[in-house]
Amino acid sequence: MSKLTNRDALKKVRESYKKAFDAEKRKIFVCAGNGCIASGSIQVYDKLAEIIKSKNVGCSLELKEEPGHPAGLKKGGCPGFCNQSVLVLVEPEGWLYTKVKPEDAEDIVEQTIKNGKPVERLAYKAPDGKLILKKDEIPFYKKQQRIVLDHCGKINAESIKEYLAVEGYSAFEKVLFDMTPEAVCKEVTDSNLRGRGGAGFPAGQKWGDTLKAQGSPKYIVCNGDEGDPGAFMDQSVMEGIPHQMIEGMLIAARAIGAEQGYIYVRAEYPNAVARLRKAIEQAEEFGLLGDNILGTGFNFHLTIYRGAGAFVCGEGSALMGSIEGRRGMPRVKRYRSTERGLYEKPTVLNNVETYANVPLIINRGANWYKGIGPASSPGTKTFALTGKIENTGLIEVPMGTKLREIIFDIGGGIRDGKKFKAVQIGGPSGGCLTEADLDMPLDFDSVPKAGAIIGSGGLVVMDETNCMIEIARFFVDFTKRESCGKCTPCREGTLRMLEILERIVNGAGKDGDIETLGELAVTISQAALCGLGKTAPNPILSTLKRFRNEYEDHIYKHKCTAGECQKLKTLYIDPQNCAGCGACAKACPVGAISQQDKVLEGKKKAYYVLDEKKCIKCFACKEKCKFDAVKEEA
Amino acid sequence: MSVPAFDPGVVDDVIKVWGAKSGSIIPILQGVQEKYNYLPPETFPCVAQKLGVSEARVYGVATFYENFSLQPKGKFIIKVCDGTACHVRKSLPNLEKFRKELGLSEKKITTDDLSFTVQTVACLGACSLAPAFMVQGGIPDKVYANVTPDQIPGVLDELRAKL
Numbered sequence: 001m002s003k004l005t006n007r008d009a010l011k012k013v014r015e016s017y018k019k020a021f022d023a024e025k026r027k028i029f030v031c032a033g034n035g036c037i038a039s040g041s042i043q044v045y046d047k048l049a050e051i052i053k054s055k056n057v058g059c060s061l062e063l064k065e066e067p068g069h070p071a072g073l074k075k076g077g078c079p080g081f082c083n084q085s086v087l088v089l090v091e092p093e094g095w096l097y098t099k100v101k102p103e104d105a106e107d108i109v110e111q112t113i114k115n116g117k118p119v120e121r122l123a124y125k126a127p128d129g130k131l132i133l134k135k136d137e138i139p140f141y142k143k144q145q146r147i148v149l150d151h152c153g154k155i156n157a158e159s160i161k162e163y164l165a166v167e168g169y170s171a172f173e174k175v176l177f178d179m180t181p182e183a184v185c186k187e188v189t190d191s192n193l194r195g196r197g198g199a200g201f202p203a204g205q206k207w208g209d210t211l212k213a214q215g216s217p218k219y220i221v222c223n224g225d226e227g228d229p230g231a232f233m234d235q236s237v238m239e240g241i242p243h244q245m246i247e248g249m250l251i252a253a254r255a256i257g258a259e260q261g262y263i264y265v266r267a268e269y270p271n272a273v274a275r276l277r278k279a280i281e282q283a284e285e286f287g288l289l290g291d292n293i294l295g296t297g298f299n300f301h302l303t304i305y306r307g308a309g310a311f312v313c314g315e316g317s318a319l320m321g322s323i324e325g326r327r328g329m330p331r332v333k334r335y336r337s338t339e340r341g342l343y344e345k346p347t348v349l350n351n352v353e354t355y356a357n358v359p360l361i362i363n364r365g366a367n368w369y370k371g372i373g374p375a376s377s378p379g380t381k382t383f384a385l386t387g388k389i390e391n392t393g394l395i396e397v398p399m400g401t402k403l404r405e406i407i408f409d410i411g412g413g414i415r416d417g418k419k420f421k422a423v424q425i426g427g428p429s430g431g432c433l434t435e436a437d438l439d440m441p442l443d444f445d446s447v448p449k450a451g452a453i454i455g456s457g458g459l460v461v462m463d464e465t466n467c468m469i470e471i472a473r474f475f476v477d478f479t480k481r482e483s484c485g486k487c488t489p490c491r492e493g494t495l496r497m498l499e500i501l502e503r504i505v506n507g508a509g510k511d512g513d514i515e516t517l518g519e520l521a522v523t524i525s526q527a528a529l530c531g532l533g534k535t536a537p538n539p540i541l542s543t544l545k546r547f548r549n550e551y552e553d554h555i556y557k558h559k560c561t562a563g564e565c566q567k568l569k570t571l572y573i574d575p576q577n578c579a580g581c582g583a584c585a586k587a588c589p590v591g592a593i594s595q596q597d598k599v600l601e602g603k604k605k606a607y608y609v610l611d612e613k614k615c616i617k618c619f620a621c622k623e624k625c626k627f628d629a630v631k632e633e634a
Numbered sequence: 635m636s637v638p639a640f641d642p643g644v645v646d647d648v649i650k651v652w653g654a655k656s657g658s659i660i661p662i663l664q665g666v667q668e669k670y671n672y673l674p675p676e677t678f679p680c681v682a683q684k685l686g687v688s689e690a691r692v693y694g695v696a697t698f699y700e701n702f703s704l705q706p707k708g709k710f711i712i713k714v715c716d717g718t719a720c721h722v723r724k725s726l727p728n729l730e731k732f733r734k735e736l737g738l739s740e741k742k743i744t745t746d747d748l749s750f751t752v753q754t755v756a757c758l759g760a761c762s763l764a765p766a767f768m769v770q771g772g773i774p775d776k777v778y779a780n781v782t783p784d785q786i787p788g789v790l791d792e793l794r795a796k797l
Contacts, residue, residue: 034760083763308664308700310699328699392719392764478756
């Protein structure tokens with residue numbers, strides 16, 4: 001491919017790829033997202049490709065400029081229904097094959113590619129046993145509205161040609177040739193797009209401020225750090241539709257007059273890094289990135305910067321410090337990054353999903369965008385839905401969708417017939433929502449009123465067997481480890497909070513602990529330097545508010561109602577199951593188990609008993625027992 | 635297994651791409667670590683001299699970020715995910731099983747023969763398939779999903795065969 005040097009050339013190639021793409025009457029997408037790869041999707045793809053080649057089936061493996069075969073096999077982005085992986089999507093019929101294995105490849109080639117018939121046994125099996133073949137008829141998808149992720153899973157994730165075939169880079173083209181930077185900023189402002197990184201700051205305002213700011217050069221930075229445990233939406237965008245995000249960055253660059261951009265990606269996302277790298281190379285090859293883009297004199301270069309494992313680098317000033325080659329420590333914000341950001345120059349820093357929204361807004365207009373979801377936070381939001389829920393995966397819903405719809409309609413309710421208890425939203429900086437919040441609309445304004453935040457969009461659902469204090473301990477342990485140590489409230493405060501929480505879950509909670517926790521939490525949230533410290537107490541504050549009785553049970557009654565805290569359990573030996581082998585007594589490090597004199601009727605040996613007072617609850621006896629005689633009680 | 639001698643050429647290779655400026659410290663350290671699985675002590679004076687920054691600055695960066703290790707690591711690095719989704723779906727028993735099978739602990743994370751390192755990681759982004767862990771060192775990196783402790787000896791046997 002030689003570089004495109006003007007608008008007509010771009011239009012022409014887009015036209016030709018569209019023709020080739022449309023000529024493929026049937027398209028088979030094997031999910032090449034992180035989850036499906038872990039479940040073996042590459043092996044499924046390879047097997048399909050091998051059969052197609054060896055049997056000379058009329059199916060192309062790569063999009064050509066000229067129309068080729070009537071069918072195409074592609075590695076697609078994540079369609080979202082991750083717990084049914086490996087997923088294979090057949091378009092235009094919209095058949096979704098679930099739990100596909102390499103052994104199924106033969107049938108897919110014979111029936112679907114050759115004869116255009118579905119492989120019905122691979123259809124999704126609903127809990128009531130019904131087979132549902134069409135993706136859009138599966139309850140998981142019914143209430144979703146995929147606009148940002150529309151192409152994710154429906155084009156080859158590794159092909160700029162296919163992105164061009166679905167109108168890719170047309171928004172950038174419009175911005176480059178038909179709009180002034182001011183007009184672009186205005187369109188984004190009018191759309192009321194709010195940053196999807198968590199805080200919901202208006203993106204258009206950020207862009208407008210940077211455009212007006214003095215200083216050069218200006219920078220565009222994309223935050224793809226996504227360190228929230230339990231969140232993977234940005235990863236899915238970077239892996240599934242990398243060009244859409246790059247196009248958003250190009251539009252931002254044009255809008256503020258930047259020539260250099262950085263994508264900061266977590267090191268734990270090797271697939272995302274590889275896809276982005278490939279996408280950047282392709283865009284450079286086509287002349288959509290680099291110098292003198294499409295002959296307009298506009299230059300823009302993109303560099304991928306891999307993170308090195310520091311959650312605090314999700315914070316803007318720490319992230320920029322990291323790109324500058326320093327420790328990722330937040331700065332006191334005397335200036336906004338729109339005035340002095342990266343290398344002290346005006347910088348637009350947005351999150352992956354924010355950039356991926358931009359091409360849609362430019363193409364379809366601010367008014368269209370505002371028509372989705374509530375006016376104060378319009379558009380859709382992607383969430384990573386995980387935890388103790390039937391359907392886990394990546395979802396996209398209009399802002400303002402109720403939690404109840406997400407958990408019970410899309411998520412299919414709680415696993416194993418258990419009861420819903422809470423959902424942790426927004427990761428370690430967020431909070432817990434409970435039964436009482438199920439009818440609250442999820443948007444940037446409503447969720448904070450309930451003491452939580454949307455954050456980047458992680459939703460971890462918990463059932464009755466999850467102890468909320470253990471969850472608070474888990475998050476505080478995380479923020480304590482990830483605290484950069486620069487300011488004392490965060491460095492020392494998180495440690496003190498953790499010590500108290502650890503004591504409570506280990507059954508050594510004291511009178512006054514709840515009050516101390518509350519005081520520490522308020523002080524830290526007011527006094528810490530950056531967002532990490534300020535929000536570190538949120539899991540404690542929200543669980544204290546909603547599950548205070550559990551704290552009291554742990555401290556005063558030495559009881560964990562969820563039955564999760566090991567040290568609060570009681571162990572005993574069931575004489576009926578005990579075979580008298582003595583394995584438990586040998587394993588016990590404190591000699592709490594002894595053999596009785598009495599032999600029960602029908603048994604060969606005398607049974608053992610456990611002295612509850614001596615027991616340190618290490619569970620060594622339970623692990624060793626082959627007869628399921630060591631039981632636990634909450 | 636033994637650790638190969640330090641080669642300043644690795645640093646030069648990264649400088650060719652990123653330039654001899656302080657913004658290149660992290661990519662350089664990543665390049666060195668990819669080769670040795672850890673940062674040998676010679677890295678610090680070498681990088682400091684080539685970039686014209688203090689050794690303390692390079693050392694400060696290396697010790698700040700979790701992914702850099704100043705201790706040699708094993709050929710296979712097993713990163714057990716303990717993100718929220720994995721945590722609530724019981725990732726810790728998997729971690730304990732690994733440690734037990736390999737004689738490791740929270741303090742001792744690498745086997746004496748430098749075959750395996752076992753550590754936790756905040757989130758691998760495979761949350762829907764929790765609990766998960768990742769093995770680095772084979773090519774490519776491999777994520778194992780929906781794991782239970784009884785599968786772990788099998789995974790270790792599979793890896794040992796590739797040592």
